[in-house]
Amino acid sequence: MNKLFTMCKPALLAVSLGLALAGCDQLNDQINKPARDAKATGAGCRLSGRSLEDCYKRNPRAARAEVYAGWKDMNDYMAKQKLNEMAPPPDEPKPEAAAEEEGAKGKGGDKAGEKNADKAKSGEKPAEAAKAEKPAH
Secondary structure (H helix, E strand, O other): OHHHHHHHHHHHHHHHHHHHHHHHHHHHHHHHHHHHHHHHHHHHHHHOOOOHHHHHHHOOOOOHHHHHHHHHHHHHHHHHHOOOOOOOOOOOOOHHHHHHHHHHHHHHOOHHHHHHHHHHHHOOOOHHHHHHHOOOO
């Protein structure tokens, strides 16, 4: 048994080393992912015509050095290839503003909602609330 282990020792070492090295690429990918993402963000900002400062404001968690590197690389590439800036997409409204707009749209077409709001102002209870308060026998 001891001779068998001694003979297989180099093979076991080679197999375990191979498995360990195969995992290194995946580990390196996970470690370098934030840097790659920040560099891609900078390149995207430059391509869309956003300033570097605006890019920093929009992506506060991204590493500034990597954002700058991506922005600069894209700037050099665009100058070399004589590419024009693309128009950036319109900014999405903030969730609070979108909810207010939906609320305003809902009130305009809802006559029952207007009646309930008028009753609430005068101290009366809306019809739905009055029905809910009646005890069921």
